[in-house]
Amino acid sequence: MSGTLETPEAGAVPDAAAANWVDLRAPAAWRPYLRLSRLDRPIGTWLLLLPCWWGLGLALVATGARPGWHDLWIALACAVGAVLMRGAGCTWNDIADRRIDAQVARTRARPLPSGQVTVRKALLWLAAQAGISFLILLTLPAVAIGLGILSLLPVALYPFAKRVTWWPQAVLGIAFNWGALLAYAAHAGRVDAPAILLWLAGLAWTLFYDTIYAHQDVEDDAIIGVKSTARLFGDATPRWLRRFLVATVGLMGLAAALAGIRGSGLALVLALAGPWAMGWHMAWQLRRFDPEDGRGLLRLFRSNRDAGLLAVLAFALAALA
Template identity: 50%
Template structure:
């Protein structure tokens, strides 16, 4: 990865073509970087379980109101961007010293000194307030359900210090939307969204393991633990198990919701994409790992389109 000059105003692992650098005034760049607006893959991966759940609930309801479904999709979009940004800001506050020791992250706003901790905390609160405004649009059950996830979110930045499986903790937090979309529609949970949640958790462990291989050497130096370090040089069997289990759980969720052929076709295409990731993975090539990680946005999209096609048909 090409090194950036200290006064470039950009972070080492951010795409140079991001709208952040083309549209926003330079003084806002560090805050956009804290929220990861320059890297949309994070909120996209957070959004897909939400949208899967909304669509799965609509499929199960058979007579879902299209306007209500669309409104829920919009709410989850706004909420995913806001809460992913808040989560990243919180994570950077907790991990500031670690980020200073890792080559890929030391150019981020906090370790580089371009944003003070007090300013980052204020920005965190503002993003959380946007998320709260979105949450209050849902029913009471969904509000309580979402608040329950905050305990997992709060623990996640510390997991890498105490367990080889921080990706599991990330999955538990990042996949919560798989429960929320259903609860927003029905005001309760059922077997289908629970299976969907478990599938999303396992999927997250898989793709974030691929992401973590970019930092494996630096993580070993600073004592950060991860599934990439746990799996070592042979992640293939682990990924087969993780992605395979995710596919089985997704299929079970479709069965529980009474989904039709289009949903299963979407899952089949997504499964091929997951298998491709395992086949071509080169853990010694950080750029390739990042590209395969980002491919999971397409995986999420394909599954969602399959559900929408089933709803329309």
């Protein structure tokens, strides 16, 4: 086999990474479906997964338990579930938004508006992903199963939020950070105050990063009447981003403090290092925010994987302390 990479085909989505494996390596027949699931753009999977790992880490800190095989399975189940449910959610989003996507330069090459996949086949793909996710969910405790089923409501509503509210990013935040509640409950068997505060911190974080992301589409969104926080805030966006940063750090810090207060001093310090490190990264993003730089906006949005991983690392160390 030659060591050279093939050139991505014309159906590649513009905001996907140039060297992503879907465009370069996946079988041609599967590419439209993998693009529906955003597997050519894994950042969304990370943003869905990281709150799950935060929740598991803080549950270990709050209960004072040592990580065991069950916790390893929770972490793995969250990872596989994030891939599948992000794929299912994006497939549903594209089905609902196919006519809007056809009018936006950045999204008109997606599989549905470009005609690569029919709505019927997209629905079957959605059902397959959701079905496998549900089987994985059934391996977790009952309270986590209930939370997983409940999460379908904001996921179902999100594609329509941009039609009726200037805050669709808030609906996305409710859905994307639900894993903090689910993973915490999967370990602890209940939902405590730290889990709720962590979920709210994640919601503020989503408002931060998705407002940055939405600034790529403000002109197209204004033409077709789609609402977003980017359009709502306009020139005041840096001030709002600063507020979301403070809310993220404050709420996550309170969650970490409540979880770690009964443990060792070292565990508490390590848990509190998570929101501090994440806040530092978000401040770095804020300093580089330029609404006129589309490529820069996408880079900042993607960098939130690293911001979230800083909190994961801190909570993992706290759980082991």
